Amino acid sequence: MTIHFTVNGRAVSVDGDPSRPLLWVLRETLQLTGTKFGCGAAQCGACTVHVDGRARRSCVLPVLSLEGTAVTTIEGLAGEVGDALVRAWTELDVPQCGWCQTGQIMSAAALLSERREPSDAEIDVGMSGNACRCATYVRIRKAIHRASALLKGGAR
C-alpha cells in the first residue's frame, strides 16, 4: 500500500507499514530531523508539524491518515508568520537545550496563523500542549508577542 502526500511542497510516496507514524517517515526516511521525538504519545509536542496548515503531533499520526495531505515541517516553515517567529525566537534567544523548540515554533505558527495578535490566554491555550523541560516559557510567550508585533510591522 502506497500513501501519497507532500512534505514541504515535495511529493512523497511511502510504502510499508501504514501504522508507522509520520514522525519516523520524516526523521528516518526523509532525514528531516528538525522534528523531534519526545514522548511518542502526543504528550509533549516536540514532534509538532502542520498537516494542511493545522498543528498535529506527528508521533501519533499514522502514515495511513496522510493520503493527499500537505505536511510542513520546521525545515519548510516559510512565509511571513514563519519568518517573524524565527526572527523573534532568535532575537530573544529562546532555546536552551533546544530539543523542544522546533515543535514550539510550529505550534506558535499555527496559533499566529489563526490569531495575529493572540492574548496571553490564547497563548496559554495554543501552547500548553508543548512541554519544555528547560522551562523557557517566559521567552516563548515573549517571542510570540514579538512575532505578532513584527507581523503588524510596528515593532521593527
Next chain:
Amino acid sequence: MTSPTFSRRELLRLGAAAGGGLLVALQLPVSARALMGAPVDAFVPNAFVRVARDGAVTVIVNKAEMGQGVLTSLCMQLAEELDADWSRVHGEFAPVDPVYAHPGYGIQMTGGSTSTLGMGEPMRRAGAAARAVLVDAAAMRWGVPASECSTAVGRVLHAASGRALDYGELVDDAATLPVPADVPLKDPARFTLVGKPTHRLDTPDKVAGRAVFGLDVDLPGMRVALVAHPPTFGGRAKSFDAGAALAIPGVERVFDVGSGVAVVADGFWAAKRGRDALVIEWDEGPNASLSSDELAARYLELARTPSDLVARRDGDAEAALASAHDTYTVEYELPYLAHAPMEPLNCVVDLRADAMELWIGTQFQTLDHAAAAATAGLPPDEVRLHSTFLGGGFGRRANPVSDYVVEAVKVAKGTGAPIKLMWTREDDTRGGYYRPMWTSRLRAGLDADGALVAWAHTIVGQSFIKGTPFEGFIIHDGIDGTSVEGAEDLPYAIPNVRVDLHTTDVAVPTLWWRSVGHSHTAFVVESFLDELAHASHRDPLALRRELLVGHDRHLGVLERAAQEAGWGTPPQPGHARGLAVHFSFESYVAMVFEVAAVDGRVRPVKVDVAVDCGRMVNPDTIRAQLEGAVGFGLTATLYSAITLKDGRVEQGNFHDYKLLRVHEMPEVRVHLVASDAPSTGIGEPGVPPVAPAFCNALFALTGRRVRRLPLRDEDLRA
C-alpha cells in the same frame, strides 16, 4: 550535573592560583594534535583554538552544551583575549583527550556548574596566547616592535603607520612561530565582550532544526535498537520467545544484552512493534517487592535517631535542645525524581573489527569513552567519541556507569551494522538513576528571648557516589558531600548546630539531578527557618538578616530580591509572598515568590530572583538559566515523584510524570547583583530556592505548612 562540594572549593583555589597547574594543560600533547588532524590552512596555537586563512576562528569547547549556554560563554572568554571578530567565531565540540579534562577532576566532563569557574581562565589564556603569536607575526612582517602593535576585531593594528592585517592573513606566519607559555591577561575593566549580553551561538541552528543532537545522527546502513528492560531493578530475562517479534517486517534480530532483550530493526517503528510483540519471562530478582511507601516509613524511622556520621558539629546541639525554652521538631520528605530530558537517551555506535566510533550527547566523555572501549574489547586509542548537542542533561547524561552507552555497544556487538540505541520516554522514566528520595528530621531550640540557639538536622538517603571514581573526591569520613551540601554549610549564626547523615542501601539506582544535594536541603532548611520565624513571631526577612551577619553575599541577594518584590509592603488582596536564599555551586540566589488564590487554588504569580554569581560572562544566559530554573523547580514542587510499587516504577510518560506548562509559568524578574568575585555556577543555583520560596508563600497565604513534595491537591486549596 555533579556536585563535588569539596573539590569545587579546591577548584576555586586552583583557579585563584592560576598559572602553573592550568597552563600545563594548555601545552598541546601529541595525541590532541593528531586528533585535530593539524589542518594545514589554519593556525593552531593550542588545543582550544584554530584560526583559519579566511579569518574564521574555531573555538574547541570541552564542555557539553545542554542548554546552559556554555558553548557561547566559553567562546566569549577565549574571543575576548584573542580580540577576535565575534561575528567570525564559532564553537566546535572537543574530541576525547586528556588535554580537555576538567581541571578539578582530571576527566572530561560537564557538571557541578563548574564550567565557567574551571574553564574560564584556561580559555582566556588560550586566546591570549594565540593573540600574542598573531601580534608577533604582524610585527615581523612589518619590521616593527610587537609592543607598537595592538589588536581589535580580528585584526592586528600598527597605529604609527596606519597599517592593519586581518588575523587570517597572518595564519601561515603565525604557524611557524613559538607560542609563549605565559601571557598576561586583560584587566576585566577592558573587556569588550565578556560581561555584555550576547546572543547564543547555537540559537540559529536550534531554531531552524539544524542543530545535531545524538538522536539526529544517521549513518549508512544504520539500524535502530530498542531494549526491553526488566520491570524491576536487578531483574533479568529468564527466557524469551522472539517469534512474534521477528515476524514483524523490518525486525532483524532479537537477543539478550544482559540489561534486557534487544530488538534490532530497520527503523524505530518496527523496533517498537517488535519489542511490544516480545514474550519474555522475567526473573524479577531480589527487588520485586520494593515499595516507596515502605521505604518512606523506614526513612522516617531512621531519621528519628541521629546518626554517628556527623557532617557539622558546632557547640552541643543536644544539650542546647535539652535546655531550650521552646523546641520544634519537624520531618520533611522528598521523593525520587527522574531527570526527564526532552531528548530521550540514545547512543549511536559504529563498531568494526578493530575500531569503533560513537556519537553521543554526553556530560561524561572520558568515562563513556572508557566504558565503550572496555565493552567492545578495543584499545581506547581505537575508539572515537563524537560529542553532539544534548537535548537536556540535568545530570542524567553524566552516569559513572555509562548505562545506556554500555548497552548500546553490547547491541552493536550483536548486530554487525551501525546501530542507534534509543530509549523511549517510558524507558527513560522507568530506567532508574533518579534523584534520591530524601527524608530530613529537624529539631530547633529557642531561648526565652526567642533566639535560635540549637539546630539539629538528620538526613536520610542514598549515596550515588559510593563505588564510583568520584568517591575519593566527595566522600570524606564516610559522609557523602552530595548528601549534606546545603545543610552542613548552614550559613545562619546559631551557636549549636549538628548535621548528621544516615546513608541507606536501596536497590533503586540514583544519580545527581540538577542542583544535586541542594535540591533537597534548600527546601528543608529554608522552609524550617520560615517555620521558626513564624513560630517566634518574627518577619522571615528580619530573622534571616539577623542570622546572616557577616554573610555579605547572602545578604546582598536577599536584600535585593526583597526590595524588588516590595517585601514589607502589603501584597494585593488574595496574594502572599514567601522568600528563600541559598548558596550553591559558589553562587548566591534569593527568591521572593508571590502566589495568589485563583478560583480556590493557590497559583504562582510572580517571582523576583536576585543572583550573585561573581563576574558575569553572559548576563543574558544568567537570566535565561534563572527563568528556566524557576520552571524546573516548580515542576518538582508541584508535580514530580517517581514512586515504586511491587518493585515497579509507577510512572511512565508525561501524563503521569508531568512537566510545568506555559500557562502555569509565573512572571520571572531576574535581578543581577554586580560582583568582582570569580565567575561561578549558574546552571544549577537557581533551582534550590524555588520550592521553599513557593511553599513559604503558600504558608503566608493559607497558613498551611507543606513538608512533603510534590504538593498534593489539598495542599493547594485556597
